[in-house]
Amino acid sequence: MNKNFYSACLVALLMLLGTPTGNAKTLQVVSPDSHIKVSITVNDDVTYAVDYHGKPLLAPSRIDLLTRQTPSFTQSAVVKNIARREIDRVLSPEVKVKSQSIRDHFNELSVSFESGKHITFRVFNDGLAYRFSTDVDERLVVTGELAEFNFAGQAQVYFAEEESFYSHNERSYTVTPASEISDSQLGSLPGLVKTDAGNVLLTETALRDYAGMWLSGTGNNALKGTFPRLPTKTEMGAxxxxxxxxxxxxxxxxIAETTGSRDFPWRILAVASSDSDLLTNQLSYQLAEPSKIADTSWIKPGKVAWDWYNANNIHGVDFKAGLNTETYKYYIDFAADYGIEYVILDEGWYPLGDLMGSVDGFDVPEIIAYAKQKGVGIILWATWLTLYEQFEEAMDRFASLGAVGIKPDFFQRDDQEMVNFYWKIAEAAAERNLLVDFHGAYKPAGLRRTYPNVITREGVKGLEWNKWSDESTPEHNTTLPFIRMVAGPMDYTPGAMSNAVGPAAFEAVTYNGKDENHKDFAIRFNRPMSQTTRVHQMAMFTVFESPLQMMADSPTRYREESESAGFIAKVPTVWDETIPLHGKIGDYVAVARRAGDNWFVGAMNDEHPRTLPLSLDFLPEGRFDIVIFQDGINADRWAEDYKVIEKNVDRSTVLDMTLAPGGGYTARIVPHND
Known part of the structure; x- marks a missing residue:
């Protein structure tokens, strides 16, 4: 199969001219393996229903695009033609998040109306998607979009509930019956729904010049899409x-004013029989617009030594640690010594409010020049609002300073205006060969394929939450790969070297009449700790996907824990192959990933101890050397306890791995050299 183009493209067209409104027509399109069947009914409205493995998954659900010019997309419309095609091709991602190639195999059905409007469905073996398209001369004012998800059986929703559309989209997932979610409740994407017929993950991609989709309830066994309307007035923050x-x-x-000739975002329903199947779903990438960057050779994934999480708390040096040149040279020396590609200059490198200004004692040109001598790239943080106000001159300054990337932060919106600013940043950064890491951001929605320099983004409740709360729990960590990570890379910022058994994992005891459930983990802003074992944190570098992966703790702590840090530094950030090993959402996750001839395994556990078998049958023939970091026997009491196992193995080897509460294991497997 040719990776660069279609290996097969079977196209069949069925023309139905002049189908009158009121003459209901039901059409079907199935997945290539015939396990997913979508039934579309075109009448005065359009509905679709989904069966999965012969069971009803989605009951008839209405879809519509409402514009000021045409209140309903389909009402009183005449079907002009119906087109079908099958596509089977291989995509080669510019940035290999899960794999070096993706099979893009689907059956497509497109319904065109005489009004110049179209609805297209694509059905894959692991899900389906639909989108609207228009081909009219006038600009469109989109007043609303109808996106119903009526579940055929009782549905449990992993719901990321939000207070408003103004949000960093950093939420925990609560499991709630769909029937108990009201139309006044708001949740951000992606969202996962469990039904008797299978799992359905809802998200979107190819989000461009439009508002992002969110979810709300209906009071019934259903969800519906909802959208932030275009802002007309904002206020300055206090x-x-x-x-x-x-x-x-x-x-x-x-919700949007846009050109009349365009494709609208894809609405994705990723479908899976098991939780583990979600770990390899790539529909968000497959359905996005292809890359607009001709030469992507300068886009280099890698790790980043990060400053903000650890509050620049380095020690054992003869200078005052803080926001100054000496401190960042220390970070650069650490990165160079451990083979870490990047260092970030987070908040404090410029006088807030002025990206063109300088800070006393903080010589950014000298820092970047020093980093280049050491083979380390510098990434610069900025607030989105200051960047918006000084855009062209600020972007030029980033480039002239010699930075390799930027980290714009605090967006907190995905209305049409803000979505367009994301695209503007991505394009301008690409013109200057700058990587982009969006923070305070909405979920990935296709931009990373169109502009692969958008190498990662936040939009996730990550490690930093341990600085001010106890919500970044092992259960939360073992939920993210099955929901948030399906949408795309997530900058969770792992790697804490100060580890404690969190409140949920520690056995509750009473001492002198007081609940001592929190006796190990403590919320500390400037010297934060994780609510997991050391090995759980190390495993994140294999389990969590981010081509730009932060090492969040202090360089001093990493040097003190050089055995752990040395292992982490060797874990790649992009992968040629991903194989799920175990997975149950919110309980545990284990994956094997290949980079070249080397394999890495990561497993993360929730608050309950368990044993999972590690079968190495994914390996090719031959002998291999494995190095395993496993929870120590006392990791349930002292979370930094671990042991290292080294063995000679082959594909017939099966190991029983014991995972402590909040624990895990991680391994590196390399070909044995005789």
């Missing part, structure tokens, strides 16, 4: 956040 916060105080009565 000090000291006036350089980054811009809450919306008034909105228009429409």
């Amino acid at each position: 000090p000291p956040w006036e350089d980054r916060n811009q809450p919306v105080t008034e909105r228009a009565d429409y």
Whole structure:
């Protein structure tokens, strides 16, 4: 199969001219393996229903695009033609998040109306998607979009509930019956729904010049899409956040004003029989717009020594640690010594509110020059609002300084205006050969394929939450790969070397009449710790996908824990192959990933101890050397306890791996050299 183009393209067209409105027509399109069947009914409205392995998954659900010019997309419309095709091709991602190639195999059905409007369905073996398209001369004002998800059986929703559309999208997932989610509740994407027929993950891609989709309930066994309307008035954030916060105080009565000839975003329903199957789903990438960057050779994935999480708490040096040149040279020396590709200059490298200014004692040109001598790239942080206000001159300054990337932060919106600013940043950064790591961001929705320099993004409740809360739990960590990570890379920022058994994992005891459930983990802003074992944190570098992967703890701590840090530094950030080993959402996850001839395995556990078999049958023939970091026998009491196992193995080897509460294991497997 040719990786660069279609290996097969079977196209069959069925033309049905002049089908009148009121003459209901039901059409079907199935997945290539025939396990997913989508039934579309075109009448005065359009509905679709989904069967999975012969069981009803989605009951008839309406879809519609409402514009000021045409209140309903389909009402009183005449079907002009119906086209079908099958595509089977191989995609080669510019940035190999899960694999070096993706089989893109689907059956497609497109319904075109005489009004110049179209609806297209694509059905894959692991899900389906639909989108609207228009081909009209006038600009469109989209007043609403109808996206119903009526589940055929009782549905349990992993719901990321939000307070408003103004959000960092950093939420925990609560499991709630769909029937108990009201239309006043708001949840961000992606969302996962469990039904008797299978898992359905809802998300979107190819989000461009449009508002992002969110979810709300109906009071029944259903969800529906909802969208932030275009802002008409904002207010400045209260000090000291006036350089980054811009809450919306008034909105228009429409969600987008856009060109009349375009494709709208894909609505994705990723479908899986098992939780583990979600770990390899790549529909968000497959359905996105292809890359607009001709030469992507300068886009280099790698790890980043990060400063903000650890509050620059280095020690054992003869200078004052902080926001100064000496401290960042220390970070650069650490990165160079451990083979880490990048160092980030987070908040404090410029006087807040002025990206063109300088800070006393912080010589950014000298830091970047020093980093280049050491073979380390520098990434610069910025608030989105200051970047917006100084855009062209700021982007030029990033490039002239010699930075290799930027980390714009605090967006907190995905209305049409803000979505367009993401695209503007991505394009301008690509023109200057700059990587982009969006923070305070909405979920990945296709931009990373169109502009592969958008190498990762936040939009996830990550490690930093341990600085001010106890919500970044092992259960949360073992939920993310099955929901948030399906949408795309997530900058969780792993790697804590200060580890404690968290509140949920520690055996509750009473001492002198007081509950001592929190006796190990403590919330500490400047010297944070994880609620997991050491090995759980190390395993994140294999389990969590981010081509730009942060090492969050202090370089001093990493040097003190050089055995752990040395292992982490050798874990790649992009992969040629991904194989799920075990997975149950919110309980445990284990994956094997290949980079070249080397394999890495990562496993993460929730708050309950368990044993999982590690079968190495994914290996090719031959002998291999394995190095395993496993929870120590006392890791349930002292979370930094671990042991290292080294063995000679082959594909017939099966190991029983014991995982402590909040624990895990991680391994590196390399061909044996005789």
